[in-house]
Amino acid sequence: MKPIKIFFDKAGNTLNVWFDDPAKESISEETSEEIVLVKDKAGKVIGFEVLNYLSSHDLKELKKLPVETEILA
Template sequence: MDKVIVYYHKEMDTIDIWFGNPDDEVVSEEAGEGIILKKDKDGKVIGIEKLYVAKTLGIKQPLPVEVVVA
């Protein structure tokens, strides 16, 4: 995959960052407080999920989304 896909889920206050195909996820593994690694069948990390985004940043409302491509 030659692109990064980012999903922000307002209702769940999570952000998913994919640098592999999300359909290839077979395993999720907690890597630290509120950080989940998404892995494919070979154990390669293809995505990261951050839980409690607004809470972690001390924001009282859902985050606005801005897309920047560099």
């Protein structure tokens, strides 16, 4: 299993989550809820981007981006 990669762009206020190599990105498909699905050439979802991830207040106060993980069985 490949590691999941998480990137937060403070300037763009976007959160990107990748399940595969970002270089494999071929097409992006925006949904109606400010979420962009990122797909490879075969159409497989390899990641997603959340637009306007934080409110303007939270963005100004941001020092660290907390990340919590849990494995469900």
